[in-house]
Amino acid sequence: MSVIKPTGIHSKPVTSDAISYYIDYWQVGNQTTPCDRMRSQWILSRLFPRGLRGKTIVELGVGAAGGLIRYLKEDNTVFGLDASVAARQTCERMGLNIQIRNIDREPLPFESESIDIVFAMEVFEHFASPQYVIEEIYRILKPSGMLVISTPHTLIHHWPRLFYPDLFEPEAFKEFLMINNFGVNLQDGIGPRVYRDYYNGDDAIHWSWLWQCRKLTDGDAEKFLEHGLYFWNKKNSHGIRLRPMEAIDCFRRCYELEPGHLEARLMLARSLMYHYVQGGPAEFADHYNFLTRTMHSGRHPYNLLAQYHFAMMYIDFAKSGFPGISEKDFQSALAMLRQHPEGSDYLKRIVDHSSSKCNEM
Structure with missing residues (x-):
């Protein structure tokens, strides 16, 4: 297996398999990649084995592929936020309601305690103010509402805008959620077992972490x-x-x-x-x-x-x-x-x- 130097701030090497995965995953266009479908299907079946119906769902950083809400829009009320005009245009062709929003500094455009589930998949690492964002998420979630986040594995990340690398160590991020009044129900790895077509080595590590959290309220x-x-x-x-x-x-x-x-x-x-x-x-x-x-x-x-x-x-x-x-x-x-x-x-x-x-x- 070839090893290349990461382009981000982490000094540890990253395998070319990981680079190939991200190039494929972030491709621009209106076609969903096999990688995206595999990831989305695994996450939804892992967290919601009985499916979701009648929920009000918001996804932050939907991206051009339509995120998870693409697979939930038929049976739920879904909203997406993204900073990219191109992503919005692509998602709108899929029938998704997408708003352009600078989540780092603008309030989320929803009433307090009005949302059942918030998805934030691979976006927290790009926020200049993750504390502001988590407080806004807490505000809009209903009591005992659910927050689902995926965060980068710090061993392999190579994002040019990773503002707080230490925050994404699993223990540190768990504490970040706890301090902000979320109870962690599940922490799992999104890795080679999900992206089986991209990596088959026995020494596989998780590409990213998956978190399922519950908003804590007066009954907790x-x-x-x-x-x-x-x-x-x-x-x-x-x-x-x-x-x-x-x-x-x-x-x-x-x-x-x-x-x-x-x-x-x-x-x-x-x-x-x-x-x-x-x-x-x-x-x-x-x-x-x-x-x-x-x-x-x-x-x-x-x-x-x-x-x-x-x-x-x-x-x-x-x-x-x-x-x-x-x-x-x-x-x-x-x-x-x-x-x-x-x-x-x-x-x-x-x-x-x-x-x-x-x-x-």
């Missing part, structure tokens, strides 16, 4: 807690927390949606110490007082959780060199855990956390 408190715990547990090789502020936002969102959600409030109290240490908002005091009251209550198992988080917070304060909690109160929390038959596991985790030499701040 547990999902926001899940996202908060994900960000809270992100650490580097030295054990330093990497995304505590994102965790705070998610815990706060969960607590706002369900004020009686104890785990969310305890995690919010503990994580807000990062704001407190850095001279942040005073909301820490209110949640800290709730934590101490719960710690001394007889409400099992909530008192155990509060005692555990209080002790862990003391250790985090100590590691930061910031005098946040007294030694006496810390020892009191440990004593209460020792007295409870279910406290041993919490004590072990506290000891492990205390003995680590890293500075988690």
Whole structure:
């Protein structure tokens, strides 16, 4: 297999098979290539095995081939947006409703919460402001509406306008979606198994990633807690927390949606110490007082959780060199855990956390 130098910003080589695929895929004209049909059929069957009917669908960056909405227009209300006049002219001959739009800077021409599904296939890498676009997508989607995105595999990309290459690493893009209030239902690769006529090697890699996401709304408190715990547990090789502020936002969102959600409030109290240490908002005091009251209550198992988080917070304060909690109160929390038959596991985790030499701040 021949290897050529990519024309984009990535220094890693790209196979000529990939180049051939993109040349074929982006051909100009009113004929859909076998490559496009293969890709579209696989995506639709993968995500919607029972088909789609009666949905209002928008596709960003439709392109000259008509995108996915070409295959959905008979049973659904579909709209397409593209920056290319030529693409619009070609799509209109297919019976598609296409508007010319600079998605980077213009609002999407739809009412808030009016769209069931948004497709954005291989377009996010071309946006100068992906944050603006994702916020607009969130605005127009109905509650629990679906967003389907494909993004480039960074190993092989060679686009001349790839503004934020690090964003398209799978982990980074997942976090981008989570931060913007989307729950990721599916992540898959669009690669050689799809483009079987273009590449048959055993060492195949995915050409791009496919994401199916759901808009999170007021009924998704547990999902926001899940996202908060994900960000809270992100650490580097030295054990330093990497995304505590994102965790705070998610815990706060969960607590706002369900004020009686104890785990969310305890995690919010503990994580807000990062704001407190850095001279942040005073909301820490209110949640800290709730934590101490719960710690001394007889409400099992909530008192155990509060005692555990209080002790862990003391250790985090100590590691930061910031005098946040007294030694006496810390020892009191440990004593209460020792007295409870279910406290041993919490004590072990506290000891492990205390003995680590890293500075988690």
